[in-house]
Amino acid sequence: MVGGKAAASETRSGRGERAAARRTAILDAALDEFSARGFAGARLDDVALRAGVAKGTIYLHFKDKEALFQELVRTMLGPLIAGLEQLQASDLPIRTVLERFADLFVREIYGTRRRDVARLVITEGTRFPELAEFYYREVVARGIGAMRAMIKRAVARGEVRHEALSRFPQLVVAPGLVAILWAGLFDRFDHLDVAGMMRAHIDILLERRE
Amino acid sequence: MVGGKAAASETRSGRGERAAARRTAILDAALDEFSARGFAGARLDDVALRAGVAKGTIYLHFKDKEALFQELVRTMLGPLIAGLEQLQASDLPIRTVLERFADLFVREIYGTRRRDVARLVITEGTRFPELAEFYYREVVARGIGAMRAMIKRAVARGEVRHEALSRFPQLVVAPGLVAILWAGLFDRFDHLDVAGMMRAHIDILLERRE
Amino acid sequence: MVGGKAAASETRSGRGERAAARRTAILDAALDEFSARGFAGARLDDVALRAGVAKGTIYLHFKDKEALFQELVRTMLGPLIAGLEQLQASDLPIRTVLERFADLFVREIYGTRRRDVARLVITEGTRFPELAEFYYREVVARGIGAMRAMIKRAVARGEVRHEALSRFPQLVVAPGLVAILWAGLFDRFDHLDVAGMMRAHIDILLERRE
Amino acid sequence: MVGGKAAASETRSGRGERAAARRTAILDAALDEFSARGFAGARLDDVALRAGVAKGTIYLHFKDKEALFQELVRTMLGPLIAGLEQLQASDLPIRTVLERFADLFVREIYGTRRRDVARLVITEGTRFPELAEFYYREVVARGIGAMRAMIKRAVARGEVRHEALSRFPQLVVAPGLVAILWAGLFDRFDHLDVAGMMRAHIDILLERRE
DNA sequence: GATGAATGAGGGTTCATTCAT
DNA sequence: TATGAATGAACCCTCATTCAT
Structure with a gap:
């Protein structure tokens, strides 16, 4: 470069x-x-x-190898954290929110080198406890919290029928993780249409049938 | 001597x-x-x-460090592969299959040391291309194939409404991955009720509402 | 070896x-x-x-380079410290004590590899503050103290005329230092008869004239 | 330009x-x-x-690190060499010479940064053979020679009783070395009154009793 | 002259692997 | 078979030296 x-x-x-x-x-x-x-x-x-x-x-x-690693992660994923805040406040229909979320994921993470950085956080997280903690506090806990709040509102409005989803917001993002890991491990054998999978996922969560 | x-x-x-x-x-x-x-x-x-x-x-x-690693994975995950074959043949209702599958996962993987082995496959897979390939061929491709076949049957029977699910069987196992990764990274901050999450997941896939 | x-x-x-x-x-x-x-x-x-x-x-x-250095010093000079204790208690004539001391120095330090170790303590002491402190406490302070006590007794008995010597016992050992440093720096140009110098030194301290 | x-x-x-x-x-x-x-x-x-x-x-x-070191030593100790020449020629009483010498040492070396330079020559001399040789030729050999000549004259005049001293002029400067090394290693534990020690030393060499 | 970013050889330390016992 | 002392290649990091600006 x-x-x-x-x-x-x-x-x-x-x-x-x-x-x-x-x-x-x-x-x-x-x-x-x-x-x-x-x-x-x-x-x-x-x-x-x-x-x-x-x-x-x-x-x-x-400073050293570890600092290089940590700065790599911070530099590339840091900006995303800011973006997360906006979702929380939004009062849009849940389908719109999830679609934007999926779109954001596909374009800004899966489709870029951030995908690899995210993979690194996942695969090396255990060896960098502070990194894991940082991402838990700054990204995961907040993201899970925001997602839960939105799901509760959607349940109240009748947009989501599965009340249990608010107890496990992890289910909403699970396909994103699969996409990231699949890309690194198996995509060379069997390409995964991530955008399609995300759409299907949302349809399932929101019970739209084809 | x-x-x-x-x-x-x-x-x-x-x-x-x-x-x-x-x-x-x-x-x-x-x-x-x-x-x-x-x-x-x-x-x-x-x-x-x-x-x-x-x-x-x-x-x-x-033979060496790498052989130790590979044999560790084979020894601990090998037996599971055999178990996978049976699911394929079964003609039980999809709910029963998924519940058994979830139960199997929770008891035989998540609840045992196999969870850590699975984590290792995920985190080190990239560095062991043959390992990734082996697992793709022996476990993933077969598992995805079996799952797809079952879903198609279930769709035909009217047990599953989302036809797209058969295109992305990965969505079925995605929460399992989340569980494994969560355990290693974030469980110390926020314990995840995996069995509960798997039940909720199945209910969502099969559209049972509370 | x-x-x-x-x-x-x-x-x-x-x-x-x-x-x-x-x-x-x-x-x-x-x-x-x-x-x-x-x-x-x-x-x-x-x-x-x-x-x-x-x-x-x-x-x-x-453990590492520094431990190697420190153990080198301890191993080779440690045994000498024990020997120091005996001098302190002795009640012999000062000349005898000094002659034995000089003899010990020439035979056990100057004439052996301990000479080089002693040089190292002197030349590297500044970079190893704990080493310097250790040697101050264990060797120098005790040695100076013992020497001072003996000189005072000798002054009281009339064996030594220079009362000031008890204030500066360093003067007694100064030639030993010179010998050690000379050996490393200048002996190749001009050999120094250390035993002879030590004898002359004692004669001067005790005022024996040739 | x-x-x-x-x-x-x-x-x-x-x-x-x-x-x-x-x-x-x-x-x-x-x-x-x-x-x-x-x-x-x-x-x-x-x-x-x-x-x-x-x-x-x-x-x-x-030119490089070594040249910096060498020039440091030359710059700071060079001027002293000139001063040495004068002593040789002098025909003053030995006590006067030694007192001046001690005074010069305390004021111009021990009391200044030259003390540290002298320490460096002592501690690094082994690693700079030419430096050691230079100092042997220019300073040590001449100094020892001058000292020996003066002592012989003093012995002839009856000012000095220990004829052996002319064989070991090193004994005259030994306390100076002790002072320099003590300053770097032990002064923080136990301050040494160098001027007092030098006076005591001269009194002992010249047999003046208190 | 003056700067300080860039270089890359060098050295301390680790650790997979071997092999004599 | 089992051991663990010994090996030495490899790797992180430092720092004297250079050179474009």
């Missing part, structure tokens, strides 16, 4: 710009390597090679 | 019995360590310590 | 014996390297090479 | 003056760092930080 050879043509761009580009290149490369080999299995040598920088350069931007 | 000094202390249990016990102890210990630290992060030193054997002993039973 | 080739002929010697021999070989090699290059400059690779072991073997015996 | 934009801000102080100030700042900072961590342990990053210059600037003034 940021090639060494391009330096000459970048004469114009300022120092900070180049530094940011390098940082991004390192994060990109790190995502590739962590995804392919996991945190412990990834080698910073390979990250550097892939990013087109020297090994030492990584340490100009990140 | 055979039948030498050690004979007296071997009393009843045969050599093979002791060897098997050791093998099991190593697999048990390996599961603990791999679960806690991942494949790359686990140390055979710790596995040996936990198993109560010397480090070298591991190599008498397993 | 402990050659790898000799292994075959050591079949008889027990495991612990070999381990001790290796430990000694590593300490020997470490002393050489630390003496030649200082703590920071010494490479464990070279220590291992010189000791005839693999680099990893060092870590079977010592 | 020469006499360009910077000219205005340079007002009175010439370019050379500023360069010299920088050089001095670097040497000062280097002394601090080398003293605290030794040659190998000191980081040029820290030297630059402490000197208030960029890391690269050090290389405008010194």
